[in-house]
Amino acid sequence: MNENDTYVNWRAFNRALGLAAVLLIFWTSACDTSPTVYLDDESPQRFGYRGRGYLEFFVVREIAPENQHVADVEQDTDKNMVLWWIIPKDASTG
Numbered sequence: 001m002n003e004n005d006t007y008v009n010w011r012a013f014n015r016a017l018g019l020a021a022v023l024l025i026f027w028t029s030a031c032d033t034s035p036t037v038y039l040d041d042e043s044p045q046r047f048g049y050r051g052r053g054y055l056e057f058f059v060v061r062e063i064a065p066e067n068q069h070v071a072d073v074e075q076d077t078d079k080n081m082v083l084w085w086i087i088p089k090d091a092s093t094g
Contacts, residue, residue, distance in 0.1 A: 060084040 035051040049055060064079035
């Protein structure tokens with residue numbers, strides 16, 4: 001080997017590449033920007049949302065019996081009843 005040759009430690013390179021791949025997968029799975037809605041087990045039951053981002057509004061509908069086994073796009077939405085339509089005072093903060 002002369003002084004112009006470059007030595008590459010492939011074992012270290014592969015380890016670093018593997019570690020970078022694992023960190024990238026972890027980082028992308030941890031960066032969920034969509035909030036998810038949850039219900040608690042208290043009485044009366046309460047709901048909220050977790051996650052990053054915000055909700056501009058939140059609608060809870062009772063699905064009509066004839067729509068319960070039908071895909072969302074095929075439902076007759078006029079038969080579903082809106083129970084709550086919640087709009088925050090400041091939609092930018094959710």
